[in-house]
Structure formats: C-alpha cells, structure tokens
Amino acid sequence: MKNKTKVQRSTKKEFSERIREHQGIIHKVTMVYTDGPADREDLFQEICLQLWKSYPRFRGEAKFSTWMYRVALNTAISNVRKNRNKPVHEFLNENVQLIDEIQLDGDQVRLLYRAIAALNRIDKAIILLWLDEKSYDEIASVMGTSISNVSVKLVRIKRRLEALIRDAEKHEL
Amino acid sequence: MLNLNEMNDEKLKAMWSKAEKLAGTSDYKSPAIEQFISGRSNDAASKIRNMIILDIALKTLVLAVLIVDFVLFWGTFHVMVVTVAGAVMLIPLLFYQKKLLNRFTLTAYNGQSTRDKLASMLTYLKTRFFTTLLLVAITYLFGFIAGSLAYFYAAYGYVRQLDGVDVMVFLGFIVIGILFNFLVNRAQVNYQIKHLELCLSDLNENNLALVSENIELQRKQDRSNKILLALVVIVGFVLLVAVFMNV
Numbered sequence: 001m002k003n004k005t006k007v008q009r010s011t012k013k014e015f016s017e018r019i020r021e022h023q024g025i026i027h028k029v030t031m032v033y034t035d036g037p038a039d040r041e042d043l044f045q046e047i048c049l050q051l052w053k054s055y056p057r058f059r060g061e062a063k064f065s066t067w068m069y070r071v072a073l074n075t076a077i078s079n080v081r082k083n084r085n086k087p088v089h090e091f092l093n094e095n096v097q098l099i100d101e102i103q104l105d106g107d108q109v110r111l112l113y114r115a116i117a118a119l120n121r122i123d124k125a126i127i128l129l130w131l132d133e134k135s136y137d138e139i140a141s142v143m144g145t146s147i148s149n150v151s152v153k154l155v156r157i158k159r160r161l162e163a164l165i166r167d168a169e170k171h172e173l
Numbered sequence: 174m175l176n177l178n179e180m181n182d183e184k185l186k187a188m189w190s191k192a193e194k195l196a197g198t199s200d201y202k203s204p205a206i207e208q209f210i211s212g213r214s215n216d217a218a219s220k221i222r223n224m225i226i227l228d229i230a231l232k233t234l235v236l237a238v239l240i241v242d243f244v245l246f247w248g249t250f251h252v253m254v255v256t257v258a259g260a261v262m263l264i265p266l267l268f269y270q271k272k273l274l275n276r277f278t279l280t281a282y283n284g285q286s287t288r289d290k291l292a293s294m295l296t297y298l299k300t301r302f303f304t305t306l307l308l309v310a311i312t313y314l315f316g317f318i319a320g321s322l323a324y325f326y327a328a329y330g331y332v333r334q335l336d337g338v339d340v341m342v343f344l345g346f347i348v349i350g351i352l353f354n355f356l357v358n359r360a361q362v363n364y365q366i367k368h369l370e371l372c373l374s375d376l377n378e379n380n381l382a383l384v385s386e387n388i389e390l391q392r393k394q395d396r397s398n399k400i401l402l403a404l405v406v407i408v409g410f411v412l413l414v415a416v417f418m419n420v
Contacts, residue, residue, distance in 0.1 A: 016206040023201055044201075045209040052210035054284040067284060074283040074290045078216060080368045112188055122375040125287065131189040144286025145377055 015055055018064070019048060025068050028132065032116050032124050033076040043079060050075045062141070066134070070142050073125045115164035123157045130154055217365050218281035218294065225274045225305060229267065231312050236263050238319035245326045252322065252332055255416040259315050262405055270308050273301060288376055292384045295369040298362050300391045306358055307402040310351040314409040317347055318416065335417040343417070344410065 019026075026047050034040040051071050058067055116124060122143075129139045140147045201209075213219075239256045246252040280293040321343075325332050335343070373380040 012207055012210065013203065016203040016210065019206050020201065020203050023206075042215070045212060046215060048206055048209035049212060049214050050216070050283045053214075054282060057282060057284055070286065071283040074285075074287055075216065077287060077372055078218070078290070078294070078369075080217070080365065109188060112185075120371075120375045122287070122372055131186055133186065142286060143376065144288030144290075149377055 012052075015052060019051060019068075022065055022068055025065060025132075026072055028128060029069075029072040029076050032113075032128055033079070033121070035117070043076060046079065047072045047075045066138055066142060069129065069132075069134070073128075073142065077121045077125065111165045111168050112161070114168055115161045118164050119157065119160065123153070123160070126150065126153055127157050127161070217361075218277075221302070221305070222274070222277060222281060224309065225270060225277060228305075228309050228312055229270050229274065231316060232263055232267050232270065235312060235316045235319050236260055236267070238323055239263070239315070242319055242322040242326070246322065246332070249332070252416055255318065255412045256322070258408075258412055259318060262311075262408065263315060266308060266311060266402075266405070270305075273305060273308070276301070288373070288380065291369050291373045291376070292380070292387070295366065295373065295384055296388050296391060298366050298369070299388050300395055302358075302362055304395060304398060304402065306355050307399065307406065309354065311402065311405055311409060313350055313354075314347060314406060314413065317343070318409070318413055322416070332416060340414055340417055344413070347413075 026044055029047065030040045030043045034043050051068065054071050058064075062070075116127060119127065126139060126143065129142060134142070136147045136150050139150045143150065239260045243253055243256040243260075246256070277297060280297045283290065285293070322332065370381060373384060
C-alpha cells in the first residue's frame with residue numbers, strides 16, 4: 001500500500017513535469033475557449049485534471065503533444081456553462097500593456113483573436129490545430145473526421161475569419 | 174489593415190505565434206500543476222460518473238442494512254421474505270451498475286477523437302442515462318424500506334403496522350423524490366444534449382444522422398433492460414406495501 005502511494009506520487013510528479021514542459025498547448029486552448037483570466041485558469045485546471053485522468057490510457061501511439069491536444073480540445077468543447085457571453089475583446093483589453101509591446105501587430109492580432117473567438121467550438125479547434133502547424137492528417141485524427149473534410153472546413157473557416165475581420169474593421173473605423 | 178486574401182498561410186501562422194504573447198499566460202511550475210491534478214473536476218461527465226459511484230456505494234449500504242434487518246427480524250416471516258427479496262434484487266443491480274460505470278468511463282475518456290467523444294456522450298445521454306436514473310430510483314426505494322425497518326426495530330422492536338393513509342403518504346413522498354430527481358437531471362442533460370448535437374453537426378453535417386441511427390439501435394437493445402428495471406421498481410413498491418401493511 002505504502003509502495004503504491006509512493007509510485008503514484010512519483011508518477012504524479014513525473015506527469016506534472018511533462019505537462020509543465022508542454023503547457024503552451026493548454027494555454028493556447030484556454031485562450032480561444034474562454035473569455036477572461038478567471039475562466040482561463042478554471043479551464044486550465046480542468047484540462048490538467050482530465051489529462052491526468054486520461055493518462056493511464058495513453059499508450060504512446062500518437063505523439064504526446066497530439067494526445068494532449070485531443071484531451072484539451074475535448075475538455076474545452078464539452079465545457080458548457082450557461083451565461084458566459086463576455087466578449088473576448090474585454091479579455092484582450094486586460095492585456096493592453098502586452099498589446100503595446102507589439103504595437104505594430106497589436107491591432108491585427110487583436111482582430112484575429114476576436115475573429116477566432118466568434119467561430120463555433122469545432123471551427124476554433126480546427127483553426128487552432130492548423131495555426132499550430134499540425135498536418136491535415138493529424139487534425140483529422142484529433143477531430144475524428146476525414147482529411148478532405150478538414151481541407152474543406154479550413155477553406156471555409158479562413159473565409160469566415162476574413163469576413164469577421166473585415167466586419168470588425170468596419171466597426172472600428 | 175488585415176486581409177486574409179493578401180496574406181499567405183505562413184503570415185497568418187506567424188501572427189498567431191505573436192498572438193500567444195498577448196494572452197499574458199502564466200508559466201505554471203510543477204507543484205502548481207500537481208495541485209491542479211489533485212483537485213475536483215467540474216465537468217458534466219465527472220458529475221455523472223460520481224453519481225454512478227455514489228449509487229454503487231449507497232446500494233452496497235442498503236444491501237448491508239437489509240442483511241442486518243434480516244437478522245434483527247429473525248422469526249418475523251413476512252419481513253424476512255421482504256429483506257431477502259430486496260437483497261436478491263439489489264445484488265444483480267449492483268453488478269449491472271458496475272458494468273454501466275465501466276462503460277461510462279470509456280464514454281467519458283477524453284483521449285478519443287472529438288467526433289467519437291461527442292457521439293459516445295450523446296448516445297449515452299440519450300439512452301443509458303435514463304437507465305442510470307432508474308437504478309438510482311431503485312436505490313431510493315430499497316433504501317427507504319431498509320432504513321424504515323431498522324428505524325422501527327430501534328424505536329418499537331417490531332414493524333409498526335401502517336394504515337392505508339400512512340402508506341399512501343410514504344409512497345407519495347418516494348414518488349415525488351424520484352420524479353424530482355428525474356426532472357432535475359433531465360433538464361440539465363437536455364441542455365448538454367443540445368450542445369453535443371450542435372457540435373456534432375458543426376463537425377460534419379452527416380454526423381448527427383449517423384449517430385441518431387446508432388442511438389435508435391441502442392434504444393431498441395436497451396428496451397428490455399428498462400422494462401426489467403421498471404418491474405423492479407414496481408416490485409419494490411409492492412414489497413413496501415407488503416411489509417408495512419403486514420400483508
């Protein structure tokens with residue numbers, strides 16, 4: 001019993017270290033699926049917990065990062081809470097200092113963010129994986145759909161992003 | 174001005190990598206992450222899983238109390254018959270609930286593809302969730318019988334005979350409890366079902382039709398299980414009447 005607890009503690013430590021190294025993936029997911037620092041932290045914790053719960057079934061058939069994306073996106077997509085409609089730009093306004101630091105791209109990045117935030121949960125996942133340099137094959141495997149569907153969807157998502165950005169620009173002018 | 178037409182994919186990706194800086198994300202250290210993974214989950218699947226685990230624990234407790242009742246009322250034939258009948262019905266239900274828990278653990282696993290996760294959760298909520306609620310209702314009923322017997326033994330040393338009005342009041346409370354539990358859960362689950370259906374059709378328009386076919390098939394397979402469980406609820410009510418009216 002004592003040995004089992006010791007093994008579990010060391011596995012927990014090892015796992016936490018592994019998550020720490022790849023935490024960027026979780027941050028990216030929480031960034032597009034939440035609308036404020038508090039929600040972001042809640043979702044971050046929930047994803048860590050779900051990763052830990054799912055870890056015993058991870059057999060190394062996929063890359064660790066791809067598996068992490070799977071768990072993180074499934075957690076974020078299933079994470080439904082009523083009355084959480086705070087627009088993403090409010091959250092971005094909380095990071096004004098950071099926007100100023102990259103002034104040149106600040107507006108563009110902010111618009112890109114707002115556009116991604118307006119997408120549905122599935123499209124967010126697909127564009128997120130694509131922006132993170134995942135191949136069509138990997139995206140299809142994470143989402144459980146065909147490569148041709150991913151390809152068609154990506155064309156549509158990019159068009160929708162363009163329309164959303166154009167719309168946002170008009171409103172800002 | 175940002176125009177995706179004028180930009181190539183590489184530019185968009187480069188912009189995204191800059192966007193990461195905007196989030197001002199914290200850099201969590203290992204001890205903080207260790208603390209996160211020791212916490213409690215708030216997601217719907219975990220709540221359902223906890224409900225099943227709690228039900229297994231309660232069924233085990235009720236079974237133990239029924240065994241104690243059997244010993245306490247040794248010699249009172251109709252009470253002994255009721256406790257044995259209750260135990261005989263509860264034991265297979267315990268195994269069935271354990272089987273449902275194992276299946277649900279697979280359903281709730283987040284490492285499967287998004288489509289599989291959404292489809293399996295939707296199928297569970299539209300089919301087996303009702304069975305889970307019936308199993309929980311059965312625990313209430315048998316829990317009431319086992320608990321009341323123990324109470325009567327402690328208070329009077331025998332099963333106090335109840336008149337028709339008493340039994341109707343008790344049955345009324347139990348039915349209201351079961352219905353309330355069912356309706357509250359149903360309302361929460363309906364919201365979840367709508368969300369899952371929306372996500373599935375967003376992923377692929379044909380998904381929902383395919384999953385619906387599978388749900389119909391599973392509903393047909395589960396029909397006999399539901400009828401059996403409904404029969405157990407009815408038998409439970411009959412036992413309740415029998416024991417407290419000294420039939």
